[in-house]
Each structure stands twice: as structure tokens, then as C-alpha cells.
Amino acid sequence: MKPDLRHKARNRLDERLLPLKPTDRFxxxxxxxxxxxxxxLGMTGVQxxxxxxxxxxxxxxLEKSEATGSIKLESLRRAAEALDCTLVYALVPNNSLEGTVRDRARRIALRDLGRVAHTMKLEAQGTGDADLEARIGAYIRDALKxxxxxxQP
Structure with a gap:
């Protein structure tokens, strides 16, 4: 998938998942x-x-496995149907997907640019921090995909 399509896909997913926040409601x-x-519902276990x-x-x-988090999705779906419910399953990012990608790219850029800055200081060619944001933006745009x-973790 091309970067622009991934960006659009992240934004679409972010929009769809936004109503699920805050997740503590669930x-x-x-x-x-x-x-x-x-x-x-007033339904007994036997019923x-x-x-x-x-x-x-x-x-x-089944109920114990759900409470402990070890239930299979298929079992949960069947239980939901038997209770006349719909199982809703989603992964809700803690941050927006777009924000996660942006933060990760920034962290990597800072790490990589820090290595370059350290080497340049050793060679007495240090650069100031004044243009750091511009260098980070350029590095993300030109070097990171x-x-x-x-x-890496």
C-alpha cells in the first residue's frame, strides 16, 4: 500500500474508532x-x-473463561447470539493511529539524528539545536518510510 493510501486508511480508521473512546466505558x-x-435478563444458567x-x-x-480473559471469540459470539446480543469486537488505539505513526517516526528521527550530531561534534562540526525541528521533518520526509x-521494538 502506498504511503498516501496508508495515511488515508489510518485517518478513516481513526474516525471510525473515535466514538469508542474513552474505552473505560466498555x-x-x-x-x-x-x-x-x-x-x-433473568435467565438461569440451566436455561x-x-x-x-x-x-x-x-x-x-464459559462464564469463568470470559471473566479471566481466556474465552475464544467464537465461544463469545455463540454466547452473544444465545442472549440475543451482537458481539462487537474492536482494537481501539490508545492514541490515534496517525499520531502513533507520527510519534514513532519522530522518535526514530531523533535517535538517528542524535547519532549524526554526536559524530559531527566529535569532528568539531556540531550543528545547533535551532534548526532541529526542520531537520527532524526533513529526515522523516526523506529517509523514513x-x-x-x-x-525495532
Whole structure:
């Protein structure tokens, strides 16, 4: 994918995911969403088990696996359907995707330019910090590509 298309794709995803913030609104209840919805509906474990076509013991294991975070997405989807719910699954970035890429590029540029500045100081050719932002912008524009940002941790 070309850089401009990636930029547009990041912006589109950022716009779509914005309504999901702040994410703390979606923090699962202590016993999990399945149990919370089932209890709110007044549905017993035995009734839920029948709807799922499993044993009551399996319902208990299912609810515990959700509460501990080890549930499979397919199991969660089936449980949601049995509760007449829709499973909504999303990865919501802590920062905007565009901001993440911009911050990562800046960090790499500062690291790489710092190496060059150190070498130039050793050779008595140091540059001042006055044009640092311009050099960072030029380095990101001319030397860094999106795919290069994630080669290192």
C-alpha cells in the first residue's frame, strides 16, 4: 500500500474508532458480560445452557473463561447470539493511529539524528539545536518510510 493510501486508511480508521473512546466505558463487569447480561435478563444458567446446547457445567466454565480473559471469540459470539446480543469486537488505539505513526517516526528521527550530531561534534562540526525541528521533518520526509518504523521494538 502506498504511503498516501496508508495515511488515508489510518485517518478513516481513526474516525471510525473515535466514538469508542474513552474505552473505560466498555470495561467488562467483574463476572463478565455474559453473566451480567444473563442475570439482567433473568435467565438461569440451566436455561442459558439449553439455548447454547451445552451442559450447565459448560456454561459455568464459559462464564469463568470470559471473566479471566481466556474465552475464544467464537465461544463469545455463540454466547452473544444465545442472549440475543451482537458481539462487537474492536482494537481501539490508545492514541490515534496517525499520531502513533507520527510519534514513532519522530522518535526514530531523533535517535538517528542524535547519532549524526554526536559524530559531527566529535569532528568539531556540531550543528545547533535551532534548526532541529526542520531537520527532524526533513529526515522523516526523506529517509523514513512507514514500513521502516516497526523494524525495532
Amino acid at each position: 470495561k467488562a463487569p467483574p463476572k463478565g458480560w455474559i453473566r451480567a447480561v444473563r442475570d439482567a 442459558f445452557a439449553k439455548r447454547l446446547g451445552v451442559s450447565p457445567q459448560s456454561v459455568d466454565a 512507514d514500513r521502516d518504523l516497526w523494524d
